[in-house]
Amino acid sequence: MMAGAQEQRLKLLGPGTGVSMYTIRVQMALCIKELSYDFLPEDPWSKSDLLLASNPVYKKLPVLIHTGRPVCESLIIVQYLDDAFAGNSTSILPTDPYSRAVARFWASYIDDKLFPSCIGILKTAKQHERADKVEETLAAFGLLEAALAECSKEGEAEALFFGGGSLGLLDIALGCYLPWIKAIGHLAAMPPFLDAARTPKLAAWAERFRAAEPVRALLPAEDKVEEYISTVLYPKWNAALTASATN
């Protein structure tokens, strides 16, 4: 049976805050693939029945619903969109198998290592733990600087993006964090992480990424992220610290 036009239309469940990097990542992919969709804002503190039914395992946002079927986890959603709409516009994943593997490797690294280190700077009150997290974060950006250099093939002009001439998986995997990275640096009273002296290629990439269509309009302002960290995350982390200290 053919799904009706209503059911066929893509739906994206995400928090209404506008600062969720994983939801923004999926929105970037939808834009790159030139797909229209209905955004269904969710209250992250009161999970809807639709969310619980769509992502019973993690109960987390974002969730994409396509022809009535849910897809969860932002990197998996991006790959799904690229697969399911292979004919649309440009490809988000590189077409070369080795480049695909490299993009997948770094995208996971950013989620599993880089960002946890970076936000870990704010999560701890202990000076030596904070220093460790700063060091880990700078080392992670150093590795990505080298990875970006690898994207420019020998004898060719410098690659504009990780994806080459256009935005790819790794661009949106890292790019969705840019306002967060800036906000964390500011709240920690640190010099910018993406510094023209230390990581010149990444710093130039970040400038290009922020200005790039079609993702430009999706990035939240840095002060909106700062406010979210201050008013929502700090109290949450403090409550968790208090709970673990009294266990």
Place this chain on the structure above:
Amino acid sequence: MMAGAQEQRLKLLGPGTGVSMYTIRVQMALCIKELSYDFLPEDPWSKSDLLLASNPVYKKLPVLIHTGRPVCESLIIVQYLDDAFAGNSTSILPTDPYSRAVARFWASYIDDKLFPSCIGILKTAKQHERADKVEETLAAFGLLEAALAECSKEGEAEALFFGGGSLGLLDIALGCYLPWIKAIGHLAAMPPFLDAARTPKLAAWAERFRAAEPVRALLPAEDKVEEYISTVLYPKWNAALTASATN
């Protein structure tokens, strides 16, 4: 320039112990794709220059080297083999985009949640933590039981494997852990996790998987895994506990 025959040949760096589930997972993929390769055994306690140069980020095994270029992280390696040798034999990932997303979701779930819960049963000496890990593990297998039921399409015969009639990504993602799951249950003096009453489909799947060509010969004996846990992992965990207690 064409790479020489020597350089073209696939190399797999893995521990020589024969019990590494992630190395076995890649070996299963190599077998399914009917690819021959050189196995380069590594000493996990003394990392070779080749390993450090091939996986400078995580310095972990396994690493696949193809035409001189390294690919790291077992699930990424499996997808790489499926991409790079798309013409070989059957496809490991489902061809339907939605089924691919589902397989990727559960494969990550197994690595990120199911196995850490399962081995967590042995890692803790605290009774209530152990009970939590047992509950988490049983809940995770319950979710996979339901996922396996979903693999049998309406009105069709029961699927032999997560991949349908043949072994796919999710089969090898979970199957590589089978001897570990048995060994952990035995060491914890528990009834089998994959029980015909509680998870009948998974229990039957595990029997079929263990007997399936071409992966049958790759699964280590359960007592070899038990011995590895007892003689290698227990002392390592105890040393870590002692270190953290004296910090």
